[in-house]
Structure formats: structure tokens, C-alpha cells
Amino acid sequence: MFPYLKKDLLIFWRDRSEMLVVLLVPVVLSVILGFALSSWIEGEPSERSVSIALVVEDNEESAIAAFRDTVQTLNRDEEWKASVLHASESYPLIEGLRMTFASDEIKEWIHTVETSTEQASELLEKKEVSAVLTIPSGFSLQTLKRAWLEEGDGGTVVVTAPDHSIKLDMVMGVVDRYVREANVGMGLRYVLQEAPGQQQVNEGDLSLPKGGVELLDSVKPLTSFQYFSVSIGMIFTVFIAATIALHASGEKRERVIERIRLSGNNPFHYLGGKLVASFMIACMQLTSVLTICHFVLGLFHGRSAGFWIGIALIIMMFSFMVASMASVFTSVMFRMSNVDAANALFNLLLIMIGVIGGGFVPLYVLPEWLRSIGEWTPNGHALTMALSWIQYEDAGRLSSQLLFLFIYAIVLVAVSALVYPRRGRAI
Template sequence: MFSLIKKDTLILTRSRSDLTELLLMPFILIAILGLALGNLTLSEFTINAFPVALVQGQSIDRELEDWEEVLENRGVPDDTIPLLTSQAEAMAPGIQLSTLLNDDEVAEWIQVVEYASNEDALEALDEGEVAGVITIPDGFNASVWNAVMFDEDETGVISLEVQNFDNVTTDIIRSVLSTYANQFNLEASIAVATEGGAEASGLSDDNYGEITTLTAADPISSFQYYTIGMGVMFALHTAPALASRAFKEKKQHVFGRLMISRMSPLTFLGSKMISGTIITFLQLGILFGLSTLIFGTLRGYPLRFWIDLGMLSLAFSLVVGAITSLLTSITLYSNSDASSGFFGGILVTLFAFVGGSFTPVEQFSEALRSIGNWTPNGAMMTAYLQLMQGFNMSEISPLVTRVAGMTAVLLVISVGLFPKRRLD
């Protein structure tokens, strides 16, 4: 098998047309697009403040009155009731959440529109007047007070209803709510553990409502975007290039001679898969290296980033190798090179568009972005960009797992289609 892999690699490196397509063309496009579209950077992404409906249950005054009755019914001493009521008002999560949503910093993103009833708010959501509906149910504050002060398990739930769960506005609302909830739970736990000793500092307004960026990395530049976009697009061209050579080898009776020499047909197929993997990995390494050296694309990242980048490149190289083996099987099985030409001429372009190699497709449609993430190049491009934005591998792993699943499925299909006897 090693000799077959060496042969494929040497033939490809000596082919000027293949080298031009796999290395020179993507690098030229990176330079052209990076310079011509210098203003097309993710750092200039802006979003106008969007309306969000807020529906609150009982008024805080009514809830405090009910809370005093609860304390009396529990047999709390009369001189302690005012203190517990004051503490309850200070830590009322409904009030704190409302204050947070109306904070000046949050107002840059979210415009709160209060509704008297949940029905009116949902109607506004259906008509597109608001991006989401946050509902604080009746008795929510009281349920939290009971949980914190009397260790009861059952608490109320703040609900969020949206039309589209995958868009940016939903992510912003969820981020604000989840950050607040996590912070409140933490501070409430500390207050209980210290018997209220940390309450004054833990539940102050200064500890809530801060919106932080999801990553500490610099925004993605156009050079970085198109380095990844062109890299994953032209890496797909490796598969039809090797599959076409497999068809030529069949025409030249190379495949038949290998069968006569008692070499397993799957050895030939495996060599194409491994060759595609190695060549793709080298191709990505050269593109990323030259782009960093000349344009400073990936300059300044730590060693951990480069290790993770290598792991992502290996995962993508493996799926390209699997595509190579599939195209090889189809080519030899059908005795035609049309499948390789169709993949290289049409499917690669379609995958590149849907996967976002030419432009961020989420600007057109979130659904298109979701579809693109189910293509090998689209999923890996998203993973690359997330890595560059500071995401760790555990957060990117769902996309990598998806690509690994594609690799396994493609390999199984290619083995099933590959001819097990001489065809010439």
C-alpha cells in the first residue's frame, strides 16, 4: 500500500495543472478577496436593538403582602417577619431581572416592551412585533423565597418563547437570561451557606446584567475568513483529482495487474483514501502557513490553537479521503469518469456556496447556514472559525463528530461499491 500512496503523491506533485488548482488558485483567491473585500469583516457586524416582550405576574407589593402571610402561617416570630420581608424584597428575582433588562447597557441590544397578559405578548410575537416573550409567572418570587429561606425544592420557571430558536436575537436573549440565572443561583447558594452573610454583596445590582463577549479573541478578518473558505473549498478538489487518476490507471490496466499480483482490491481503495487524506492535510498546512507568513492570517495564536487546528485539519482531511474513496469506487464501478467531473465541477461549487466559502451565508438565511453545516466543508469551516474566535474543542466537538460520522458512512458505501474483481 505504501508504494501506491507514494505513487499517487509523486504523480500529483509533478502535475502542474493539479498543483495550480490545489495550491496556486486558492492562494490567489485569498489575496484577491482579502484585499478587494477588506471591509467584509466580521468585526463590523452590528445589530440594532430589538423589542422583547416582558410579562410579569403579580405586582411585587401584592407578593410581599402574601409573603408576610406565609411567614405568619409558618409561625415566624413577629419581630423577624419585617426583616425577612425586607430581605425578600432585596432579593426578588423578578425585580432584578426586570431591572437588568432595562439597564442602559442591555438596552443597546434589547428594548423591553411590557405586556399585561401573556396572550397579548404571544400575539405580538406571532405578528413579528417582538423577537421573544419573557414570562415571569404569578408567584415566581414567592417560590424562590421559599426555596432559599425554607429549602423547598419546587420553584417557578421563567419562560422564553421565540419564533426562531436559531437566530442571533434568540441567542442574545438566552445568553442574558442564562447568565442572570446562573449568577442568581450561585449568589443565593452562597447566601444560604453563609446564613445570609454574603447576601448584601452577592445580590447587589452590580453583580447582574453584565453582557460579555462570547470570546476574548479578535473578530475574524476578511483574510482569515477567505483563507479558511478557499482552503476547505479547494481541498475538496483533491478527491476528484485522485479518482480521475484511478480511472486512468484502470484504462492503462494498472488495476488489473494489481489484481493479478494478488493484491486485495480494498488495498487499492485504501491507498486512495490515505493518499487523499495526506495530500489534503499537506495542502491545508501549506495554505495556512503561506497565508500566515505573507498576510499574517493566523499570527499571534498560542501553541494550543495550532494543535487544535491540526486536529481539525486531520478530521477534514479524513473526510476528503473518504470522498476520494467513494468517487474511486463509483468511477471504477460505472466505468466512467463522469462522477468525478460532476463532483469537481458542480457539487464542489454548490457545497462551497452553501458552506459559506464565498460569503457568510447566515446573512441570507439561518436555514441556509444550518444546511451548510451538514456539508463536510461547511461544518469544518464553522469549526475553524469558532476555533479562531476562542472556542475550545469541547464546544466544537459536535461539528467534528458530525464530520467523523460522514467519513464513516462514506467509507462503508465506497467499500460496498468497489469492484472485487478485475474490470479490464
């Protein structure tokens, strides 16, 4: 496979002027679009904010009283019971969520109105709010039992919205971070309760999390330069798949597959060389574009080492996706009789997924049905994943999104192997 890999890399290296163009054009476009369409991404606070309705159906005081009765019935020593009750009463969950949304930093982005279920439904129907955040009845008691007694599945926060949007993701990020912080806080208290010699936990040891202050660092505003650098860089990287297929069209005319068979080599080594070469070229392309844009525009100044590890994982997984697309295009190329028609089909397909995947315009500008389709395109999913990582740096969410993209790429590799000509000769 190595000779075929070396051959593809040398073909790209031979045309240095083309390499320079594909590296500089995305950077120039990112700068131009970042300035010209900054209002589409950033805008004024009123344009980028979201309004939600908060519905609290649960009574936290009643829940604490019921939890106190439950604890008193347990066959445990009185010191443990007093310590658990004191710790649980000092961590008001619903009030903590109210404090999070009422903080000055979060209020700039998310406007919250607390209301009843019926009125919230009316506001959502009239589109006066973008989502309804509901704390259902029994939430506090279920959460307390799960946290302190390890009973049940815990409480559930319900978010209702008519459609998906980046603004809704921002709300979900705030709620998700608060829930995780509450779980960590109560989990740490539980561990301390069970640790020998640590039965008593003073209120000052673990204070109520300042959700607004901590979330200000976790929900980072997205700049137009960040959006277009990532989106334009990805769409130009996707076109590498069509370029690889174009090179394969010339090799098809020269009967490369037949020559490989006559030499006694496995023809799949040729396809494997295309896959690995595409991966390496895509990695180089996207890494170079983001690196240049970072130093020219200061995209990710002051980010942690963990953030850069996440970016590296995104680049590698996306490059693997591009390589799998290149292998599919190569296999299809050898199956089609008209090379020019195949090249036109590949480029048309890439332009279509580039548009609906947010490569040229922001995702939220597109209609809802197009956004739904765009999320299933390789570049659309990768772009959503990258933007989510830039804003939230949520390792759990990143892991699931990387796994989805990996499975997507594996399926494409399997398809390319099935389509690839095995016997006889290519059309």
C-alpha cells in the same frame, strides 16, 4: 496499505508546481476578496447589528417571595435558610440579563426593546425586529428551585425568530453565555452553602456578572479576511477529493484492482491508502493556507492556546471528511464506465456544494432555503463550525459539531466500502 499510501503521496509530490498553485491561489483569493468584499462581512455597525424584542412575562419579586415561602417550609436549620435566601436575593437573574443587553459594548451590536408579547409579535411580523427573547412566567422560581433546592428542570429562555442567520447566532451566543455564567455563579454559591464552615456567603464574594464586559471577549467580531481565508481554504481542500479520483481514473485504465487481486493482496488496502493519503494531503493543504494567511493578514493575533487546539481539531475533522469524500469518489470512479463523465460529475458536485456551503460568498447573502441546504453540505457545516469557534470559542458547541462531522464522514466511508468493487473487475 503503506505502498499505496506512499504511491499517492509521491504522485502529489512529483508535481511541485501544482502544489505551489493550490497553496498560493487560496491565499491570493483570500486577500483579494477580503479587501473587495469587506463590507459584506464587516460593514458599518448599522449593517452588522440586530434588533430584538425582550418580553418579560415573569415577575422576579413574586418569584423570590414564593421561593422564600418554600424555603421556610423546609426542615432545615434557620442559619441555612437565611443564607440561601440572602444568596438567592442577591443574584437577580432577569435584571442581570437586562444589564447585559444594556451594556455599551453589547448595545453596539444588539438593539433591545422591552415590550409586551402582542407588540413583540407585531414587530416580528413587520420585520422591525429579527427575534423575540421571551422570559416566560415561572422562569425565576423554577431557576431558583433548581439552583438552590435541586428541584425541577430549571427555567427556560425562549428565542423566537422567523429564520436562521449569523446575526441570530450572535444573539444566541449572548444569551447562552449569560445563562451559563448564571448557572456557574449560582452553582458555586450552592457548593459554598453546602461546604462545612462556608454557610455564609458575603455579597462581595460573588458579584453579579458583568455580562457586557465578559461577552465582549467571547463574541468576537468576524473580519472579512478571517471569513474568506477559512472559506476559500476549505473549498480548495474539498477539491482534493476530485483530484484523488482523477488519479484513480488513470489507475483504473491500468487495471490496478485486477493486478492487486492477482498479487494476492486485499483490494481494500488500495482504498485505505487513498483514504489516508487524502487525509494527510487535506491536512497539509488547509493548515498551510491558514498559516500563511495568519502571518500575512494577522488573522488570529493574540488568541489563546485553547483556540489553536480547537482550530487543529477542526482541520483534522474536516480533512477526514474530505478523505471520506475522496474514497467515495474513488469507488464510484471504478463503477462508472465513462471516466471523463465521472470527473465532470465530481467537479460539478463540488462546485455546487462550494457555492451553497458559503465557499465563495458569505452564507447570510444566500436565500434562506439555500442556507438550510448548505448547512448539510460537508464544507457548509465545517465552515459554520469554524466561524462559530472563531467568534465564540464555545467548546460545548464545537464538540457537538465535530461529532456530527465525524458521523457524516463515517457514513461516507461506509458508502465507499459498499460501492467499491469486490469481485470481478471494475467497469
